Amino acid sequence: MRKLTYFIACSIDGFIGDPDGDASSMYAFVDEEFFAFLTTEYPETLPTHGRRPLGLDDLPNKRFDTIVQGRASYDVALREGITSPYAHMRQYVASRTLKTSPDPDVEIIAEDVVGRVRALKAEDGDLGVYLCGGSQLAGELLDEIDELVIKTYPQVYGSGMPMFGSGFAITDFTLESVRTFKNGALVRTYARKR
Numbered sequence: 001m002r003k004l005t006y007f008i009a010c011s012i013d014g015f016i017g018d019p020d021g022d023a024s025s026m027y028a029f030v031d032e033e034f035f036a037f038l039t040t041e042y043p044e045t046l047p048t049h050g051r052r053p054l055g056l057d058d059l060p061n062k063r064f065d066t067i068v069q070g071r072a073s074y075d076v077a078l079r080e081g082i083t084s085p086y087a088h089m090r091q092y093v094a095s096r097t098l099k100t101s102p103d104p105d106v107e108i109i110a111e112d113v114v115g116r117v118r119a120l121k122a123e124d125g126d127l128g129v130y131l132c133g134g135s136q137l138a139g140e141l142l143d144e145i146d147e148l149v150i151k152t153y154p155q156v157y158g159s160g161m162p163m164f165g166s167g168f169a170i171t172d173f174t175l176e177s178v179r180t181f182k183n184g185a186l187v188r189t190y191a192r193k194r
């Protein structure tokens, strides 16, 4: 069974962006030390158009070979004219409104997103499935999430887009590791308690 990992950037108070999902205030914390962590530990989470100019195109995937994201998250790339933002992985976008995929490398999941993700998890393979977000899709897939990797930046948002767009329900996780950075960022990894 492959893991579904929600790998996400958030504020201290658990918001993944402003009310519209914009998390650009967090970019400032991706300094030399943090970037080295990302390229070493999670190179595949850097989008293709970010890797290419830095000469990092050939970095092999370390944790994930498949990415799942909601249409609103995919829209962030589409608005920049990028139709295949994670060309180094198999890409799935959940959407009921995108009738045809803008790119042959991106498969649209229009129905039974939970069932499709379960099927991806059931595939053989050493690498897992990267749940990129956003809030709504993560809320729908919460029961399927096996691991959380939360990049927390030292900012309070007060309100904004929550990590999970779902109703109140307690789901338990076990803390596996914490990594701290000089700039105050931290990355916590949690395993799902089942």
Ligand SMILES: NC(=O)c1ccc[n+]([C@@H]2O[C@H](COP(=O)([O-])OP(=O)(O)OC[C@H]3O[C@@H](n4cnc5c(N)ncnc54)[C@H](OP(=O)(O)O)[C@@H]3O)[C@@H](O)[C@H]2O)c1
Residues within 6 Å of the ligand: 007, 008, 009, 010, 016, 017, 020, 021, 022, 023, 069, 070, 071, 072, 073, 074, 076, 094, 095, 096, 097, 098, 109, 110, 111, 112, 113, 132, 133, 134, 135, 136, 137, 138, 140, 161, 165
């Ligand atoms: N901080 C971070 O690390 C991070 C990471 C990722 C994203 N984000 C931010 O998150 C924001 C987007 O989050 P969001 O919660 O608004 O949206 P989202 O979860 O990315 O996408 C929601 C859309 O996904 C589709 N969808 C959801 N459930 C579905 C289902 N069961 N079946 C089929 N399609 C389904 C629907 O698309 P249709 O409307 O097309 O049907 C829905 O409107 C963006 O602003 C992005 O910047 C932040």
